[in-house]
Amino acid sequence: MRFTKTGALTATVALCGLLAGAAQAETWRAWAIHPEDYPNVVAMQQFADEVTEKTEGRIEPTVYANGVLGAQPDAIEQVRAGAIAVGNFNMGPMGEIVPATNVLSLPFIFRDVDHMHAAMDGEIGQRFSDALSEEGLVALSWMDSGSRSFYNTKHPIETPADMDGLKFRVMNNDLYVQMVDKLGGNATPMAYGEVYQSLKTGVIDGAENNYPSFESSNHYEVAKYYSITNHLIIPECICVSTKVWDGVSDEDKAIVTEAAVKAADLQRELWAERSDASKQKVIDSGVAVNEVEDGQAFQDAMEPVYADFIAANPDLESLIRDIQSVQ
Incomplete structure (x- = not known):
């Protein structure tokens, strides 16, 4: 093929433009701990696809599932450092970095999942995002991680007295240890895999x-009693590194934020479906599922937990009250 001088110049200019555009493309590593078919990861993949499409490739997130980029504490630090651009994090382990997020681990801080959504989608959620941003993280949207209840191998739990003397595994957090102890059980922090x-x-x-x-x-194969207490409802975030976020244009920030909100909406929908399916499976397997009728008795038992928490964190008392007042 023959080129004229003008044609060669035009081709060179076009090639330079393509190279410049390619140089501007930014690849984001996106962390997720769950398998690829889990609601959170499906939602994160939608987020990545939408950001890539709407920014016309200026930002191209790649989702790494199954925690392959590290355990959550390590991944949080990598996002803060900018080594990972964005992650889907549970607020439970965030307290050591952002003390205000410990409020979200208080038992019964949320009345139900709808109350959590109403709080986190509004001014309360923005306050947590502001607190996170001071430590290198920006919460773009809030996902579910379900409501947690007690299960055991002995008998149904109807009142706190039914927990007397039973040994319950809890996550490694003093608040969860206190929660079980005040209900009369014996708390045993333990790795999930054990x-x-x-x-x-x-x-x-x-x-x-x-x-x-x-x-x-x-x-459910070995613990045949599941008692619905809904004592913990801990939100999760799609959080982006401030080091990365500060370099994003206002136009692309709007695109990324909108994609994160839509991803959270999808995750909540998929989570509800997954929860219903899992509940039906355990019931079909012969697990006895009961809903605690006197939930107030469990909440009343948490008064010393709240009192100790507020005594140690007096600056967070107003935040607790504000969350509880959300309708």
Whole structure:
């Protein structure tokens, strides 16, 4: 093929333009801990696809599922440093970095999942995002992680007295230890991967979690009593690194934020479907599921937990009250 001087110049200019455009494209590593078919990861993939499309490739997130980029504490630090651009994080482990987020781990801080949505989608959620941004994270939207209830190998739990003497696995957080202790049980912090065998051998009598985790971990095979207390409802975020965010144009910030909100909406929808399916599976397997009728008795038992928390964190008392007042 023959080129004229003018044609060659035009081709060179076009090539330079393409190279410049390619140089402007920014690849974002996106962290997720769950498998690819999990509601959170499906939603994160939608987020990545929409951002890539709407920014015309200026930002191209790639989702890494199954925690392949590290455990959550490590991933949080990598996002703060800008090594990972964005992640889907649970607020439970965030308290060591952002003390205000410990409020979200208080038992019964939310009346139900709808109350959590109303709080986190409004001014309360913005306050948490502001607190996170001071530590290198910007919360773009809020996802579900379900409501957690107690399950055990012995009998249904109807009142706090039914927990007397039972050993319950909890996550490694003093608030969760206090929660079980005040209800009369014996709290045993333990790695999640050890729970099934510990239930099977009697090292522990029970644990607490949401329906999808209870089912997917096969804990329902050995713990045949699931009592709905809804004592913990801990939100999750799609959080982007401030080091990355500060370099994003206002136009692309709007695109990314909108995509994150839509991803959270999808995750909530998929989570509700997954929870219903998991509940039905455990019931069909012969697990006895009961809803605690006197939830107030469990909440009343938490008064010393709140009192101790407020005494240690007096500046967070108003935040607790504001969350509780959200309608």
